[in-house]
Amino acid sequence: MAIQSPIPFPFSEAVTGFDKSVINISNGAIKTGTDLIASTTPADAGKVYTLTVVPSSDLDVGSNLTVSVSANPAITDSAGNAYSTTAANNEQAIDTKAPVAELSGNMAPNANLTMTFLEAVTINTAGSIVIYDKANSDTLITIDIATA
Incomplete structure (x- = not known):
């Protein structure tokens, strides 16, 4: 994955309550001037969001820029079920x-x-x-x- 590539946040179904406040970033930050973008493609509407994150400085070899989603009861599906944090990590290597x-x-x-x-x-x-x-x-x- 190239530096400053949009990071996808896919869900198995449409959700509400997902915003930047539930995203945790270590060794980086949200790129200035960008926002969390929800897909408008009919098949992905409400299910896939993207955000561009940048390292806070040049990363040392072996260090990581980590992005995760907090356990947050505000993130729910259409039936009102809360977001589950049991989802597997989706790690991407950054080409430096x-x-x-x-x-x-x-x-x-x-x-x-x-x-x-x-x-x-x-x-x-x-x-x-x-x-x-x-x-x-x-x-x-x-x-x-x-x-x-």
Whole structure:
């Protein structure tokens, strides 16, 4: 899961009384300017909500951003049954690593460089591509993508 992706809160049936006050967050917060959004798709109406949560700071390796729903009698189904906290956790890993493209072999001077990434990437208009020597991790060249 990418950082700042909306987090789904699915219920098995439509509920009332579910709002931000029952959501607990550790090592993070609700993204400024966002709100809890209820799905308007007919099949999911009242059953699926989404919220965007961000880390409070860069997370250390092995630390977690945790989001949970409090036991709250205000959350009920259409029959008035209270929300059950026995639901299983739904954990998502957050992708915090920069994309990698491995290149090997020799390259002729002034040749075009073609990079194939090991995962889908989004092209930005700022930043740089850094080429390292695999043998000793020395930086060989840094390419500013805004001017390349």
